[in-house]
Amino acid sequence: xxxxxxxxxxxxxxxxxxxxxxxxxxxxxxxxxxxxxxxxxxxxxxxxxxxxxxxxxxxxxxxxxxxxxxxxxxxxxxxxxxxxxxxxxxxxxxxxxxxxxxxxxxxxxxxxxxxxxxxxxxxxxxxxxxxxxxxxxxxxxxxxxxxxxxxxxxxxxxxxxxxxxxxxxxxxxxxxxxxxxxxxxxx
Amino acid sequence: xxxxxxxxxxxxxxxxxxxxxxxxxxxxxxxxxxxxxxxxxxxxxxxxxxxxxxxxxxxxxxxxxxxxxxxxxxxxxxxxxxxxxxxxxxxxxxxxxxxxxxxxxxxxxxxxxxxxxxxxxxxxxxxxxxxxxxxxxxxxxxxxxxxxxxxxxxxxxxxxxxxxxxxxxxxxxxxxxxxxxxxxxxxxxxxxxxxxxxxxxxxxx
Numbered sequence: 263x264x265x266x267x268x269x270x271x272x273x274x275x276x277x278x279x280x281x282x283x284x285x286x287x288x289x290x291x292x293x294x295x296x297x298x299x300x301x302x303x304x305x306x307x308x309x310x311x312x313x314x315x316x317x318x319x320x321x322x323x324x325x326x327x328x329x330x331x332x333x334x335x336x337x338x339x340x341x342x343x344x345x346x347x348x349x350x351x352x353x354x355x356x357x358x359x360x361x362x363x364x365x366x367x368x369x370x371x372x373x374x375x376x377x378x379x380x381x382x383x384x385x386x387x388x389x390x391x392x393x394x395x396x397x398x399x400x401x402x403x404x405x406x407x408x409x410x411x412x413x414x415x416x417x418x419x420x421x422x423x424x425x426x427x428x429x430x431x432x433x434x435x436x437x438x439x440x441x442x443x444x445x446x447x448x449x
Numbered sequence: 450x451x452x453x454x455x456x457x458x459x460x461x462x463x464x465x466x467x468x469x470x471x472x473x474x475x476x477x478x479x480x481x482x483x484x485x486x487x488x489x490x491x492x493x494x495x496x497x498x499x500x501x502x503x504x505x506x507x508x509x510x511x512x513x514x515x516x517x518x519x520x521x522x523x524x525x526x527x528x529x530x531x532x533x534x535x536x537x538x539x540x541x542x543x544x545x546x547x548x549x550x551x552x553x554x555x556x557x558x559x560x561x562x563x564x565x566x567x568x569x570x571x572x573x574x575x576x577x578x579x580x581x582x583x584x585x586x587x588x589x590x591x592x593x594x595x596x597x598x599x600x601x602x603x604x605x606x607x608x609x610x611x612x613x614x615x616x617x618x619x620x621x622x623x624x625x626x627x628x629x630x631x632x633x634x635x636x637x638x639x640x641x642x643x644x645x646x647x648x649x650x651x652x653x654x
Contacts (some may be wrong), residue, residue, distance in 0.1 A: 263513055303467070312474065313474070316475050320480050324488075327485070341581070344583055349585075383466070387465075390466060405462055406463055430539065441452075441453070
């Protein structure tokens with residue numbers, strides 16, 4: 263038997279890529295090409311784990327695809343980001359049964375990085391992950407991705423005042439965690 | 450200790466976090482295939498739930514039309530408040546879930562309210578019809594049943610695809626459930642989502 267075995271997935275891929283441009287798939291593929299990195303960046307900043315960020319991004323994209331007629335009416339990236347923000351960011355801890363180190367404990371450990379930039383980045387990321395998820399969402403959207411407070415209020419469906427107060431509390435927490443080490447590095 | 454201003458602090462945060470972001474490990478073509486498959490599965494689930502609900506409705510009508518089953522006195526058709534109608538089929542591009550369940554007929558036992566049966570709403574009380582706006586747990590478990598584990602019987606069930614009770618659900622005999630409780634179970638996966646105290650009184654047979 264010399265027949266070549268073709269998996270369902272590769273056949274499906276072939277069918278998709280051989281289709282003429284147009285329709286939901288073509289539009290969505292174009293949207294993904296333009297937006298996947300931005301979505302993945304948001305996901306990584308929320309969860310701090312590359313693989314989990316991949317999962318969250320994929321999940322958000324799948325749901326956006328399902329609701330594509332609705333998503334494309336407005337800003338599809340905002341729609342997908344809204345889906346992403348509503349996902350259960352820490353869900354994998356329950357489903358995968360992995361034992362994770364507490365970010366607070368990790369932050370207290372002496373870092374043995376020889377690369378000072380790497381050590382700084384690591385410390386900042388851990389401080390971010392130590393924030394409650396609601397604060398983390400606002401910090402990521404407001405301070406790291408530079409969305410306006412009004413945009414955040416709309417995307418997270420919370421009052422503008424809550425965006426301001428949550429962001430402010432989160433910054434105080436981050437300062438408390440990070441300022442000692444920042445000051446140590448100041449000349 | 451020097452206190453740096455907010456702007457400098459935010460710049461520091463941005464610089465140190467954005468430079469840590471790895472390249473996505475996703476293949477867009479694979480994501481597209483997966484998206485299409487899940488959409489197809491969702492549509493199939495909705496279609497089968499709606500068909501089942503319609504089938505039950507048709508069976509009910511056939512039974513009423515069967516002279517052997519007809520009661521001696523005329524029976525009025527069930528009203529909306531007595532029996533929820535199956536959701537009309539949604540357009541194929543819009544797999545949807547129902548935010549608000551029609552009133553279910555009283556089951557003769559205690560009623561438990563929670564995310565599984567309630568209508569997601571905003572702070573002003575307006576019902577959120579777009580599942581994107583719902584709490585994740587509501588979206589992730591659209592078909593739920595409440596089981597009294599003392600009797601093993603279903604108290605109520607909720608299917609947001611059909612906007613009706615879960616049609617044809619039977620408690621799997623091998624489903625592991627806690628004793629002496631009322632549990633909310635995902636009808637598809639069997640996952641126990643909530644465990645509550647049972648009523649102090651015995652449920653009516």
